[in-house]
Amino acid sequence: MKIDIIKILISLLIVTSTIALGDNKPIVSSQDYLIKNKDLGIRINKWHIVDYYSHSGSHSWWCGPEDANKPEDDYIYYYDSYLESLPLNFDTSTDSITLSFWYDIDTSNDYNGGDTCYLYIESDQQAPIIIWGYDSPYDSNGWTKATIDLSEYRGHTNFRMRFYFSADMDSLVDDGWNIDDVVIKSTYVDVDLISPVxxxxxxxxxxxxxxxxxxxxxxxxxxxxxxxxxxxxxxxxxxxxxxxxxxxxxxxxxxxxxxxxxxxxxxxxxxxxxxxxxxxxxxxxxxxxxxxxxxxxxxxxxxxxxxxxxxxxxxxxxxxxxxxxxxxxxxxxxxxxxxxxxxxxxxxxYDFKDDVEHGENGWYVYPESAVEMSSIGQIKALLK
The missing domain is CATH 2.60.120.260 (Galactose-binding domain-like)
Structure with missing residues (x-):
């Protein structure tokens, strides 16, 4: 078993890569950081919809193991996952573009600072970049609203936002990260409903x-x-x-x-x-x-x-x-x-509006399968 895992790790070292950003933070994909191995059977973090905790309605996104069934369950250490929107095209004539979302973050147990909650954006005109986020230890003390001005991206095509959660190799975990009521809206000023007659x-x-x-x-x-x-x-x-x-x-x-x-x-x-x-x-x-x-x-x-x-x-x-x-x-x-x-x-x-009450429409979730994916960090932990 250990020999097989070592072979897997060697292959990962060959194919794994990250994208360097302006602030030297990596953004990863399921191909970069995750591998398939049905035999390991390790619980992983995955963005998924829960029905027991929310800002509005009865649902929110949470990054953690899918078999969790109560708000007190913690996320799993040594795992990365992200939630990415479908691509959007912004109008060039809009006066302003605003992103807002509600979040509840608790990574306060991880005093080493290795668990991160970041929001990336990218488009055809913009390489991936972090525009918002927190490193552990952090506690929002309940639901908090974030509002971000995206006006500088007017006219951008294939715009995507990515909520990226990363947990390091130690076992200092907590409630993690919930997201609800994600909205991107464009505002136009002095628009004609009936042009002068x-x-x-x-x-x-x-x-x-x-x-x-x-x-x-x-x-x-x-x-x-x-x-x-x-x-x-x-x-x-x-x-x-x-x-x-x-x-x-x-x-x-x-x-x-x-x-x-x-x-x-x-x-x-x-x-x-x-x-x-x-x-x-x-x-x-x-x-x-x-x-x-x-x-x-x-x-x-x-x-x-x-x-x-x-x-x-x-x-x-x-x-x-x-x-x-x-x-x-x-x-x-x-x-x-x-x-x-x-x-x-x-x-x-509204360019994008999700109250998380209507399923996963409008999003990509990585890793795609929590049953068949395991993290490099957890494999390394097995070798200790």
């Missing part, structure tokens, strides 16, 4: 009006100086009229802030008290219900308007805006003009 054509694509145009008392295109605007005009006069100009349905699901701006000229020629209004309303169900009040006009007003609509519109999938004129008497409002209608804001897109 100048009403050069009637109706702009996706817009609707009620009732349909029949005369100037309905919403229509109007040349105002050198510009084209939307106009509702009181000629010929109408009584008890309702006229609506309605935006397209848009999804704001990725938006975290949202604003509505436009230019308007509301001319209240002879408004009946409390009966004639120009209203701006919002909907989150595509226009079935108009539950959100944005603004109201009854007196003369001319100028630019901007309203934050984040509280009800951000994160919704079917938002719509309506400009509604309700008029009792035929000479209440002479005209209402609209132009440069613009909906914009800040948007967040």
């Amino acid at each position: 100048e009403f050069n054509v009637w109706l702009p694509e996706g817009w609707t009006q009620m009732p349909s145009y029949s005369d100037n008392n309905d919403w229509h295109k109007y040349i105002y100086g050198n510009d084209s605007v939307a106009r509702r005009y009181n000629v010929p006069p109408e009584q008890n009229s309702i006229d609506e100009l309605i935006s397209p349905i848009k999804s704001a699901a990725d938006f975290t802030k949202l604003y509505l701006s436009y230019w308007t000229d509301f001319n209240a020629y002879n408004p009946s008290p409390y009966n004639t209004y120009g209203k701006v309303l919002g909907s989150t169900d595509g226009g079935d219900h108009w539950n959100y009040f944005i603004n109201q006009y009854q007196d003369d007003f001319k100028g630019n308007e901007t309203f934050e609509i984040t509280s009800w519109a951000a994160g919704e999938e079917n938002i719509r805006i309506k400009w509604l004129l309700e008029q009792d008497e035929p000479d209440d409002v002479l005209w209402w003009l609209l132009d440069s209608i613009h909906i914009y804001g800040d948007m967040t897109r």
